[in-house]
Amino acid sequence: MPDRHQTKSKYTTDRRIPGAFEGETVTRRRFMTASAHTYGGVATMMFVLPSLAFALGPIFEEQDQPWQDVGAADEFDEKSYIPKTITIASGVGEAGKSTVYMRRFDPKIDKEPKDEYNDFIAVSTRCMHLGCPVRYVPAAERFICPCHGGVYNFRGEVDGGPPVRPLDRFYTRVRGGRVEVGPRFSVNREIKRFSPRDPGQALDGIGQYLYPARPSIRKLPNT
Amino acid sequence: MPKLKLPAPPLPDRLNPRPKRPGSTKTKPLAEAGISAIDWVDERTSLSQGARWMMFRKIPKGTNWFYTLGSATLFAFLSQTVTGVFLAMYYRPDAAGGAYESVRYITNEVFLGEFVRGMHKWGSSVMVILIFLHMARTFFFGAYKYPRELNWVIGVALLVLTMAMSFTGYLLPFDQRSYWATIVGVNINGTGPFVGPYLSDFLRAGPEFGATTLARFYAIHMLLIPGILAALIGAHLYLVAKLGTTAPPWIKADDPVQKEEKA
Numbered sequence: 342m343p344d345r346h347q348t349k350s351k352y353t354t355d356r357r358i359p360g361a362f363e364g365e366t367v368t369r370r371r372f373m374t375a376s377a378h379t380y381g382g383v384a385t386m387m388f389v390l391p392s393l394a395f396a397l398g399p400i401f402e403e404q405d406q407p408w409q410d411v412g413a414a415d416e417f418d419e420k421s422y423i424p425k426t427i428t429i430a431s432g433v434g435e436a437g438k439s440t441v442y443m444r445r446f447d448p449k450i451d452k453e454p455k456d457e458y459n460d461f462i463a464v465s466t467r468c469m470h471l472g473c474p475v476r477y478v479p480a481a482e483r484f485i486c487p488c489h490g491g492v493y494n495f496r497g498e499v500d501g502g503p504p505v506r507p508l509d510r511f512y513t514r515v516r517g518g519r520v521e522v523g524p525r526f527s528v529n530r531e532i533k534r535f536s537p538r539d540p541g542q543a544l545d546g547i548g549q550y551l552y553p554a555r556p557s558i559r560k561l562p563n564t
Numbered sequence: 565m566p567k568l569k570l571p572a573p574p575l576p577d578r579l580n581p582r583p584k585r586p587g588s589t590k591t592k593p594l595a596e597a598g599i600s601a602i603d604w605v606d607e608r609t610s611l612s613q614g615a616r617w618m619m620f621r622k623i624p625k626g627t628n629w630f631y632t633l634g635s636a637t638l639f640a641f642l643s644q645t646v647t648g649v650f651l652a653m654y655y656r657p658d659a660a661g662g663a664y665e666s667v668r669y670i671t672n673e674v675f676l677g678e679f680v681r682g683m684h685k686w687g688s689s690v691m692v693i694l695i696f697l698h699m700a701r702t703f704f705f706g707a708y709k710y711p712r713e714l715n716w717v718i719g720v721a722l723l724v725l726t727m728a729m730s731f732t733g734y735l736l737p738f739d740q741r742s743y744w745a746t747i748v749g750v751n752i753n754g755t756g757p758f759v760g761p762y763l764s765d766f767l768r769a770g771p772e773f774g775a776t777t778l779a780r781f782y783a784i785h786m787l788l789i790p791g792i793l794a795a796l797i798g799a800h801l802y803l804v805a806k807l808g809t810t811a812p813p814w815i816k817a818d819d820p821v822q823k824e825e826k827a
Contacts, residue, residue, distance in 0.1 A: 553761060557770055
């Protein structure tokens with residue numbers, strides 16, 4: 342017995358389908374099936390795609406990081422840190438606040454190039470292991486994390502424990518004798534500025550390629 | 565006369581109801597009414613067929629208490645569902661302090677609030693423990709082998725989703741422990757190369773833990789994952805009923821040749 346599918350012509354007229362016309366290859370049944378599936382797919386995508394974009398939107402939206410006044414310029418010195426509270430997320434009350442440790446730039450120990458944004462050094466308290474809050478211990482001249490034993494030196498570089506890079510910093514500037522703290526940036530071992538990365542993401546070696554910068558938070562351009 | 569006949573359990577004669585005396589007209593009107601109501605539904609849905617298929621299955625020799633771990637997990641899930649639905653009646657996902665206040669209110673003010681919240685909180689740990697016991701049973705009894713591999717895969721997906729439930733639920737009380745545990749958990753997610761940074765942005769709804777993070781976790785915890793969980797549990801159960809359960813490994817299969825020799 343010959344294979345039925347082999348002998349079948351692709352023209353509906355040859356297959357003697359009622360109502361077929363010259364040159365027609367797609368039967369009406371197949372056409373209706375395909376169009377019903379297409380309409381179903383389109384209708385589904387009409388609510389799925391906007392919903393997905395709605396949920397994923399914050400990944401692509403750059404967050405506003407306003408400059409915040411933290412005190413008079415003569416309040417800070419080179420010798421020790423002074424804790425100041427800033428708001429890193431608005432609308433959530435206490436949960437959106439964070440501490441920054443402030444001091445003056447000290448050319449004797451700070452080897453990074455001097456520019457308009459580092460007259461004052463503002464060190465973030467976010468531990469670069471997994472994000473617990475570090476505190477500055479003046480007697481040890483070190484930042485110490487309560488969670489997993491991360492220790493950072495006076496400049497915020499890793500002294501010991503699991504952290505993968507030095508503590509994040511914030512841009513600072515002086516406006517009318519007042520110090521303002523601006524956007525966050527991350528640093529590698531040479532205190533070179535990078536767009537902010539989350540804790541646990543290394544910036545030395547291939548780290549900066551494994552953990553790319555995100556569109557949602559950026560350092561200031563050309564700094 | 566009711567058409568629906570459920571299989572009778574194999575009871576000893578003296579426990580079975582006595583047959584009707586000839587000529588007796590005694591009937592039980594309440595039972596008749598109940599059965600005819602079920603009949604009405606069954607005639608239109610044939611649900612009893614499915615129920616019989618699901619419940620009256622042949623099980624292998626040697627089935628024992630270890631085989632109840634799966635249903636125990638299912639009941640833990642049902643308990644989480646019911647307590648969770650009722651907790652949602654009082655909970656407010658408000659990061660500016662309302663969430664903590666509402667949980668405090670549930671615990672201290674609502675009638676039986678501490679109990680229901682306690683069931684949900686401790687029940688989550690119970691469910692995770694039961695899942696691992698159930699998984700160990702399946703592994704050691706070799707019940708993951710052909711033709712049940714797909715059920716193992718679905719089970720692993722259920723395990724991962726349960727872990728995601730635990731992670732998202734941990735934030736909801738919004739105390740210091742929840743907050744910092746979630747910061748740490750999101751940052752662990754972020755250490756995945758290439759996708760990690762975007763994954764943590766998705767979880768936080770932005771680069772910082774902000775106003776919508778808690779609402780996002782709440783929606784994932786009580787709408788997104790439970791739906792997927794329920795659907796996958798349905799598939800898991802369907803496959804259990806369709807494929808049947810395995811005998812424990814210490815049960816030898818009946819060898820027809822040996823049987824003949826003995827006889």
